[in-house]
Amino acid sequence: MPASLASGLIPYALGVSGEGVDVSVPAGPLEPAHWAGTPPLRLVASDGTAVGDTDVGLAPEVLRDLLRRMIVARRLDRECIALQRQGELTVYPGFEGQEAAQIGSAFALGPDDFVFPTFRELAAALVRGVDAVQYLQYHRGTWHGGPYDPRATRFGPISIPIATQIPHAVGHALGQKLDGLDACTLVYFGDGSTSEGDFHEGANMAGVFGVPLVLFCQNNGWAISVPTTQQTAGEIWRRAEGYGFPGVRVDGNDVLAVYAATRDALALARSGGGPTLIEALTYRVGAHSTADDPGRYRDAVEVEMARASDPIARYATWLLASGHADHAFVSECEGEAEAFAMEVRAGVVDTEAPPVEWMFDWTFAAPTDAFQRMRREALGE
């Protein structure tokens, strides 16, 4: 973005790195203060100390489960990158650094709630019980959208065109409301997604219809090579006010804060209170995808800082200090993560290309004669 056009803006996502801008890089972790604007809701600081009421109403075994899931998800994410390098997956978009944002939010959902994801929510998918091998068939190039059953898993298909899943979520939530269900819809999207017309139209319509919806934005600082400060001159959570519903800014690397914020938003929605927009401040530690080289556009120091504010280390520190878990538990989780990653790897590597006919088998529920003729001709039948 033209420096001359960006007057008044910090030129980089976090105001940390940046050419032509003299920023004295603060040592230590990425802190909320590095983000422009309003400080987020935070319960556990980067160093693992409590800074708010950490009693979010979860039993110790559930608190442990949160850590377990984060550890398992990260391990799988790294395995996926390895699988891509080995040619077993096509381009893969990693989520390292965003485990708390995804798992904390997905964890707050009830079994009947429904999720519409983007392409980066494997960690959330695992929480919802989506089969990892089936999910990864998308990234293997076996099937667009992922061949898992969205109705059974209550997790929508992987959605690529930025922000287009947001109106889907609005429609789904409207359906829930019309059915008088006690269920909600949650939709994930990124900071960059908030610049699309579909974000706006969906959010505004959600407000008008007062549907039970949580709009969950993972602001991970970057949209490919464009930092959030160049994506918008405002703060994302503040958009909610213009739509007439609450907006919340939460530390997306604080799993307890994310959980609490999502739980509250879902409770509001369930009670007929309509939508909430949650902006979770997190950080994309890795590349946009395995096809991307962030060295071209961002300073490594930012990444180091983000690592020092790691959501898993932070939560583990807090959990250990709180006495709800011990080191043995952490080791156990790591063991489970390793085993799971290997199991998924094996499943992925085993996945074969679908038969050619499948290209024609689901286009229509009621294929016309003309379509069937085309199909036969194409298949040389």
Added chain:
Amino acid sequence: MPASLASGLIPYALGVSGEGVDVSVPAGPLEPAHWAGTPPLRLVASDGTAVGDTDVGLAPEVLRDLLRRMIVARRLDRECIALQRQGELTVYPGFEGQEAAQIGSAFALGPDDFVFPTFRELAAALVRGVDAVQYLQYHRGTWHGGPYDPRATRFGPISIPIATQIPHAVGHALGQKLDGLDACTLVYFGDGSTSEGDFHEGANMAGVFGVPLVLFCQNNGWAISVPTTQQTAGEIWRRAEGYGFPGVRVDGNDVLAVYAATRDALALARSGGGPTLIEALTYRVGAHSTADDPGRYRDAVEVEMARASDPIARYATWLLASGHADHAFVSECEGEAEAFAMEVRAGVVDTEAPPVEWMFDWTFAAPTDAFQRMRREALGE
């Protein structure tokens, strides 16, 4: 909109009429209090008394000119409706009730500033010096967009697809900024237009680029048959905050307040301060267009109230009381308005259909041989 879905909203634009809602209709004019939310900036009340600092820095003859222009514009608007009824114009979208919003804002512009209008800004067009007969050739069905020269008049072509002119204005303002000009762009749009993706993408991009732009929303209470309360659950001016620039709510039937707000926004833009969103609360007294019958969807009492808050009567009362004009001046304006309307009528009625070749004459600046062949064939040459 489903009543059950609109929980928490006043079901009609102004909370005045509405089935199933027991509203005791207040006697007298439409007041800011009838609009949900934040009271707008107001200098002159509906009854013409000053309620703020009415010294907006305009000389008496200029203050008179404002009234003159409003009277002339309204008379022409009514003539256009007559012309449509007589078959001299195709569907015509009247602006009665919105004279202050259009003329107050257009009046604040400098000669080098540029306007992108919708289809309802004839009053603003007149302020910019657009030839009324040329403008009305659009509504006569002679030429899409209006055959006036947008470069010479600094008034863009009539734009029909809702909100699509907003990104044009952003681009134009970006061009002005890149050229280092001391000029701004102003874009008009309605309340309904704020629901389109193009509004959002344009406004957000304007914020990111910090361009010299005034986003001027005429919230006239209705988008065809849909009241503003069903267009959004928020307040339109508040959207600005989410884009990181100022938003202003102004009484759009108070020409001095509109002028002052626009002047300030332009000054900010000119000084490099970037965009401002202005929401002017006004009222569409007539039908959406001559093809529309508002009796199907809104209560006549709303319209009566709006008439009692008429921008012209209000301003005339204040102007007369302030001693800057007398009744003779008002009569003079009415005489001028009558003569102008007749002159425009004559010009419109005289306008002939363009030659058929014109259908092909401006599609391309560099028509290819293939295009020229198609043209010859189509014209039977």
Added chain:
Amino acid sequence: MSEAARGPATQAREWTLSGALNQALRDALTEDPRLLVFGEDVGRSGGVFRVTDGLQTEFGPNRVFDTPISEAAIAGTAVGLAFAGWRSVIEFQFDAFSYPALEQVIDHVAKMRERVRGRVDMPITIRIPSFGGIRGKEHHGESPETYYVHTAGLKVVVPSSALDGYTLMRHAIADPDPVVILEPKVRYWSKEAGELEADGPGIGVGRVVRDGDGAAIVTYGAMVATCVEAADALTADGVQARVVDLRSLSPLDDELLATSARETGRVVVVHEAPRTLGMAAEIAARLMELAFDHLEAPVGRVTGHDVPYPSASLEAHYRPSVERIRTAVLEAVNY
């Protein structure tokens, strides 16, 4: 009282296209409690062309409702509703106002079922008042069919008359797949007497509206009446022209096209859309594939020109006229 409410659906009477479409929506809403109708101004006001007149009063504001001016979100909402088991009829107010939703329609409405391997159907009917001839403002006279017909995963139909409007609308709504129905706005007030039939000829089936074996004029929508007029005029030239009303643009009725070509040897396709990659291109290409040896002349194309749809004063020079059609048929006959 809405027009349609005057008599039961099955009773023979005179219908306008607008009224018949209104009745189709009413009957479908009655039969299927999980059907919704929404869009801009379709609720309280009953639609710019009265097609949804009275439906909100009859079925309540939870079934028939107005939306903000957000075409992309209207289409996207229908997709989400399908995930929740609801069937939708959505309206885009005019042809060109369907364009802001093209991403949602191309990427999701058309592809979602394939993406989820049939776990979720997309029973979405997209109503678009279309085509020119109403002395409309800019963007109110366009022919958007190519954008939809080229998009795999959609079905596209165009009624040409009131009774067939009812039939096609009922088929569109009943279909488990997304169907775009382009309503020729210039014919909304044209009347036709007869009985409404929900199970008349379906999607993919064309019909011969005027018989003849000297040439075949293939068309759809508002142009059907114009072509019949041209065919009538052609009798003075000694040509008995058949007029084929396609009804369904996707899929096309290949059998009917092939038969018409074989039986007449001379085919002229007529539409308002610009020529390049208009429907006539596809039909010409197919006829070569289906009936090459029977074609005595190139397939004629009488179409809009490759320029933006013009203003009211020029639209008569843009839309195919009886005279242009007649000339093209004679050219084919005398080839």
Added chain:
Amino acid sequence: MSEAARGPATQAREWTLSGALNQALRDALTEDPRLLVFGEDVGRSGGVFRVTDGLQTEFGPNRVFDTPISEAAIAGTAVGLAFAGWRSVIEFQFDAFSYPALEQVIDHVAKMRERVRGRVDMPITIRIPSFGGIRGKEHHGESPETYYVHTAGLKVVVPSSALDGYTLMRHAIADPDPVVILEPKVRYWSKEAGELEADGPGIGVGRVVRDGDGAAIVTYGAMVATCVEAADALTADGVQARVVDLRSLSPLDDELLATSARETGRVVVVHEAPRTLGMAAEIAARLMELAFDHLEAPVGRVTGHDVPYPSASLEAHYRPSVERIRTAVLEAVNY
């Protein structure tokens, strides 16, 4: 250092398509100080396919810049910039990501000049990395040409090689009208040696890339190389097939098409886009009009299927293969 910076533009060397397009942008930016380049990730990162690599550094962030993810506003901004006298090259990152801007492109980019009676030109180049074959994610392998070619007011070009990419890009930018340039992403890294020429064959002009008079294979973009391969294979069948690279889809080179049909009598059109209303339909229809009496066989169509573009594992079965092309040509020859 960017690839193109390694040598002056005119010096004969080896170019990738990506590098040649990059050099075209660089040369155009150098020559015209009122030219801007913008879009998603085109600035600091230099583009997903490196086509804008190094340009922001060289021309500064006021001339080459990143935008928010707002395709409609990107197109709309270019329209507004044209009113302010600026020329723009905009990028949509992948084929399907041009769809959110379709309303702006159809309603304004294509129609604005006509609307204002030529008072304002629309010198806008729309770059779209297009077509399949890269084992891409969903929406990264589509062929959007029909949407653009059918839209009157646009010109549409498709380079098939590095050197021609340079030429077509220079023509597109220099053109006072909007030009859509569909860049075959699967060929970005294919190399070609030679000199870059800004004033090589222009928009509307096709070329014969392989001569032959037994049949003509008409195609564009990535499929040119595949068709040349097929033509080579066909020599074993005793068929000398000519391969025509259209280069320009709107307007089409009617003379070249007609000549090819007349000289060979057998034409096969090849593209990746779905068959129905793909370019082959228009070409078939035109060839009937231009060379009916010379066609010895129906114009063959070897195309993508009328289903959504499939995932990586199936794309080879969707895109025309050498074998499918060969079979179609033999069918035409043996008709």
